[in-house]
Amino acid sequence: MDDIKVNQNPKLGSFDRPNSYIGRSLPRENAKKHLEGGGQFVDDLVLPRMVNVAFLRSPFAHAQIVSINFEEAKECPGIIDIFTANEIDEICKPWVGTLGHLGEMKSPEQTPLAKSVARWQGEAIAVVIAKTREQAEDALELIEVEWLEKEAQVDMETALNDDAVIIHEELGSNLFWTRTVEQGNVENAFKEAETVVETTLDFARHTGVTLESRGIVADWNKAEEKMTVYHNGQAPHMMQHIIAKHFNVNEGLVRIVSRDVGGSFGIKVHVYPDEMAAVAVSKKIGRPVKFIADRLESFTTDIHARCHKISGKLAVDKDGKITAMEVNDLSGIGPFSMYPRTSAIETNQVLNLSGAPYVIPNYKAIGTVVFQNKTPMCQYRAVGHPIAVAITEALIDKAAMKIGLSLAKIRKINFIPDNSYPNKTPSGVPLEDLSHQASMDKLLSIMDIDNIENLNKDDLIPGTISGIGVISMSEVTNPSPLFYGVGGAHISSQDGASIRLEGSGAVHLSSSITEQGQGTEAIMKQIAADQLGVSMDTVRVTLGDTDATPYGGGTWASRGAGIGGEAVLKAARTLKTNILNIAAAIMQTDIDSLDIANNNVIRKNGEEGISLQKLAEIVYYRGHEIPKGTNPELLATASFLIEGVPFVFTNSAMGCHVSIDQDTGIVKINKFWVVEDCGTQINPKLVEEQIRGGVIQGIGGALFEECVYDNQGNMQNATMADYLVPMAYEMPDIIVDHVTTNSGRSIIGAKGAGEAGTGGAPAVLMNAINNALAKVDAEVTSQPITPEKILRSMNKI
């Protein structure tokens, strides 16, 4: 407990009472397990009679399958069978990645294996079933496919042209979805504007690169007609529904188990065709089937993210007040919209979130989402935020420069005031409990902005220029039913918790929230122990098993603490009331004279109480000792969902200082600062891990990561040597601080903290780099910002 921070939420009780754990940086227990290599991941699972699969995948971005011959492959040692779409489609119903609440979306039916046409390089067309993965891969090499290569529509910018290759004939065009948001009168505002700035930014595709790749073991038990799926996903109950629906299994007889998961970042919350194929194979052959994506498969079949080109313009008056903003975003999502969340949400977030921290009376945003022959694109950590924040903050810096205001001043002039909530984003989305002004003030103070020139001493080194950036952002967290459920997707916006006192006095907690390495298990335990009045080691937690946990949404969109945590809080409080009622009956006293602390029911007047162990023994083993009519329930279950608003927003302010070597184009991040307002922090160290990790992923997108394609649609860098993720050496010093504005939507007051770093870092880095490049009249507008792009912007090459 070296880093004790006091929670500032009076609804949670005083901080100096015993077992006060909320707000403390307690060590997470499961870290030890992972450090010792004792985790249980999907690939660790070996079931009797289990088989392995490997997929024959299209080597072309767009090609017709004329014929497949696997006679020779079937003779390979260990081969059990080989299936194509013909066999798999008998078992699995197709799906369509559309939602009903955001206007018309047009996406074709998708099946686990491509039927006659492959539409991206890496799309699976056949599945080889063998005793071992090695044997399956040996057989893959002997399958003969006659391909008829078709012209590929690779470039999203030409996807709607008259001469574009139409990827799905039945849809008539490559348009998936388009939406326009307008508030006020934008046209008029720009006409009357005194100063207008414009820019266009490009964001390359990148992907999540989870440490543990996607994996599934499907086990169809024909006798029980039960499907058990071990899956390293984020949303077990969503998968339960989907597998029941598409494999025609009674939903109550589908069990999804998601134990240890090695990172997800939104990559593992979607339905993947190869995973559905593995389930189909198990149902068809009646044996457990394992599929573990290798790194090459991860790069070409895990969803990619970003892939946007966005133009924007901003009008400001002579004082720097923003009068209007307009953005126009184009995004390419591969050949299918992902199921069941669709591939529209990233663009929708761009439309919702551009300009979000500021008062902008006239606002227009147009989004266009098109198909192309590349790996499917979908929601990844900080969905849409990097694009929305980067375009907003780039325009604001340009405006500041044009009218001669400081980077801090122009933002302060335009913030939605902290005392004005509830309020709305310029796009009209409800906002509550935010603190852009206070967060920016704190950021400027920890950056020591008035003396920042001291940091610019690198400018004195010949060939080096330095620059600073500051940004503000709003972060979508804790979604309500208005996010997916309203559109027809069976994705729970509720989360549940169930807590019980056991005969030994131990406490067992189960929650529908899942753990993928971020420490959800630890914070659930902290909330339960804190609210119940027991020591941390008393509480055991079960997550990630649809047979063992309450129903709920799982972990995504930064909903664990705010929604899942509130459910735990409510359940723990009910259990406490139950315990105290029983204790009051046994002790023949008033419930108000009792409390629980240090695993004991205590009398507030200091007289002797009763231990929870003794109380549990009486209730479970000697129930006749309890006065008649006493409720003997030593368990409680609760659920929670966000009502009334689409999301609970979080906000943050970020700053960074960079130096650029003008000879090599290499950017050095000297320092990075984040001020986050996520309301109550359950475990400050875990919050800061989320922020730092997020910043690193944001640095990845801004400077390094890109899924590079040639113009035939072949991915060029699908290895960890060629796809550059930031490593320890590339990580700067990141200073994290906080402003606390509790969410009024819950008792716990927590908001999400997982998106900010990834959402804001690309914007602040780009601004800092352009702040430096402005000294030599250069500018970069395309991410990742590579050394070569920087040198080209300076006309050095």
Next chain:
Amino acid sequence: MKAPDFSYYEAETLSDAIKFKSQDDEAIILAGGQSLLPALNMRLSSPSCLIDISKLKDLNDIRLEDNSIYIGALATHTQVMESSIIIEKFPSLVSILKMVAHAAIRNKGTHGGSISYGDPAAELPAFAVAMNAEIIVSGLNGNRSIAAEDFYLGLFETDIKSDEILIGINYPLVKNNEKIVFEEICRRHGDYAMAGLIAKVKTYQSTIEKLKLVFFATGDRPNVTSKTSEIVVNNGYEYSVIKKSLSSEIDFAGDLNSSEEMKLHLATILISKILKKLEN
């Protein structure tokens, strides 16, 4: 990403390994495995047999000879970096090896493996060429010594014959009036460079008398630029002149992280960086 079937032979003596290799054209030598094993797992390579020489004890020797330092093929990068002989006589090699990948890879990867693999983006082949090293291979007809500059024939192509195994490298000692200077420019620490340069400089009364420039990550092999060296020695550094000269001497090959133009620019900059280092 599972390797195709291959047979495996653990050699107990060098002559056994040579004999085995001479009998099987499709057999590959396995030393540290840091390039070979990923290639196998990605099925980019499907050898009939892996001849594992990692147990041959007498091939990891690092020793000081009369006028040279001998590094056995199986010495790992970590062993080389920690060798007192290398630290004393070849401090530049230690600083070069610090830029070779990461500690885990350096613990397994071998000196001879890197030299014989001949990756044009790797540091050690360029170092061997810059140092005028002798590369010693052993075959059915005994040992043969090849000048490093003649050893590299093209992209991943060396002068090792099918019955030969690289056993060690002999580096002439650096004389008192000589210096080895090294610079590389990477996007991430430990990556293959976008461009790199190892220079051997002979000075006389603090002026450069002789300069050997060897670039890596620029073309299909370590690139020696003797004309550019002459220009630098005779006329000093002038960006546009040097750039023009380099473009005529190196057949630049772009990669995912840097185009040909970028590499040419960086190669030109590298020379100025090296000259600055020499001034200090």
